[in-house]
Amino acid sequence: xxxxxxxxxxxxxxxxxxxxxxxxxxxxxxxxxxxxxxxxxxxxxxxxxxxxxxxxxxxxxxxxxxxxxxxxxxxxxxxxxxxxxxxxxxxxxxxxxxxxxxxxxxxxxxxxxxxxxxxxxxxxxxxxxxxxxxxxxxxxxxxxxxxxxxxxxxxxxxxxxxxxxxxxxxxxxxxxxxxxxxxxxxxxxxxxxxxxxxxxxxxxxxxxxxxxxxxxxxxxxxxxxxxxxxxxxxxxxxxxxxxxxxxxxxxxxxxxxxxxxxxxxxxxxxxxxxxxxxxxxxxxxxxxxxxxxxxxxxxxxxxxxxxxxxxxxxxxxxxxxxxxxxxxxxxxxxxxxxxxxxxxxxxxxxxxxxxxxxxxxxxxxxxxxxxxxxxxxxxxxxxxxxxxxx
Ligand SMILES: *Cc1c(COP(=O)(O)O)cnc(C)c1O
Ligand SMILES: [Zn+2]
Numbered sequence: 001x002x003x004x005x006x007x008x009x010x011x012x013x014x015x016x017x018x019x020x021x022x023x024x025x026x027x028x029x030x031x032x033x034x035x036x037x038x039x040x041x042x043x044x045x046x047x048x049x050x051x052x053x054x055x056x057x058x059x060x061x062x063x064x065x066x067x068x069x070x071x072x073x074x075x076x077x078x079x080x081x082x083x084x085x086x087x088x089x090x091x092x093x094x095x096x097x098x099x100x101x102x103x104x105x106x107x108x109x110x111x112x113x114x115x116x117x118x119x120x121x122x123x124x125x126x127x128x129x130x131x132x133x134x135x136x137x138x139x140x141x142x143x144x145x146x147x148x149x150x151x152x153x154x155x156x157x158x159x160x161x162x163x164x165x166x167x168x169x170x171x172x173x174x175x176x177x178x179x180x181x182x183x184x185x186x187x188x189x190x191x192x193x194x195x196x197x198x199x200x201x202x203x204x205x206x207x208x209x210x211x212x213x214x215x216x217x218x219x220x221x222x223x224x225x226x227x228x229x230x231x232x233x234x235x236x237x238x239x240x241x242x243x244x245x246x247x248x249x250x251x252x253x254x255x256x257x258x259x260x261x262x263x264x265x266x267x268x269x270x271x272x273x274x275x276x277x278x279x280x281x282x283x284x285x286x287x288x289x290x291x292x293x294x295x296x297x298x299x300x301x302x303x304x305x306x307x308x309x310x311x312x313x314x315x316x317x318x319x320x321x322x323x324x325x326x327x328x329x330x331x332x333x334x335x336x337x338x339x340x341x342x343x344x345x346x347x348x349x350x351x352x353x354x355x356x357x358x359x360x361x362x363x364x365x366x367x368x369x370x371x372x373x374x375x376x377x378x379x380x381x382x383x384x385x386x387x388x389x390x
Contacts, residue, residue, distance in 0.1 A: 001063065002045075002063065002068075003037075004038045005065075005066045010033055011031055012029050015027075019035070032308060034212065039256040042064060043258060046064075059075060061220045066118065067118075067125060074117060075149075080221060081106060081221070082102055085098065086100050095373060098375070099372070100376075101221075103379060104351070105380075107145060110379035112379075113142045113214075114214035116139065119203050119208055122213075128201045129152045130199070131203055133155070133156055133157070133204060134158070136304060144174075154170075154175040157178050157190050158179055158180070159179070162179070167179070185305055204308075206241075206308050215246030216246035216249050216253075217250070218247055218376070222247065223251070223259065230263065233372075234268065234322075235354040235361070235375050236354070237269075237302055239302045241278065241310070241312065244313055247267075251265075266323070266367070267316045267320040268323050268325065268361060270354050270357035272329055272353065274329060276324075276326040277291065277292040281314055288310050289310040298387045325357045325360045325361060333388075334356075336352030336381060339352065348383065349384055350379065354376060358373065
């Protein structure tokens, strides 16, 4: 197996950078860098049939992932999570083809495992051993876990009101944890300062080019698990947006590989009405999102007032003919409990938000009941016991 990684490209000004050294954002315009691959040659080496015989985790797409030497992979078995039909909920909504991809069964119980497995493995390839991250909760647990697994050191900055499970997880794993009076963007400033002072590698969402490569494997899996025919609509609970832009990147790569056609799902982003910068920017038709003031929501993964990849998220929503909806926290709780009762799935509130989002989109006619609809559940409810009072 060999990776077909060739270079990094700025998603905004298109400047090309070498993959020889660890980079973070574009040195010209400070926007997000994407890894690029020699897909023409990858195509000659891998086929869906060949991939299908490999171990069911995200590293089955190795040729389209950025690690050069497979020995550098730090894995806990992340990825290849199931796509389950949810017919009991589907019947209530009169949706005949409703599915959920359950990312809650990943290591560290959220899809953050994918991004951090990729980023920590790639950093290992560069000889980096000390990391720092600002997190709304789940990214911290994942960084802590992959660092421990790789014998590396992690420093974590999180809001002090992050769910208790996230806090205990990182302290038991043994990270250096700083709880702050503020939100993830405030944590980001402290993390960056510490990185500069102590020469740590900061793996903030999309300010490091390889986390998105882990997250894009959700897109590869959706295609593979649905027999190389993408759903009509995908509903995704959006914070920093790595997942949605990662899937969008994956679909382009898959088309270039010749494994899917040019038809794309409508991509929908769901946010909490207590922190909905992307929804606001989508509705106001702006290229970037303004920072959200006083961000507040029980869905801690959505409590991201500033997303560096805002223009990428908005582009995916717009060019797919999708959309963006904000939902109330109260409804997030109700829907999270509803799917637990109907399907036996105790999902995270971020996942619950997609159900309310779906209901709104059906009402507005942006999604129709006969479509093939895929919800993304991004984590387990078990990490959020503090918000369930009964
Ligand atoms: C981080 C997180 C999100 C948001 O993911 P992005 O890809 O950064 O938008 C959603 N749900 C959960 C559970 C998360 O941990
Ligand atoms: Zn640039």
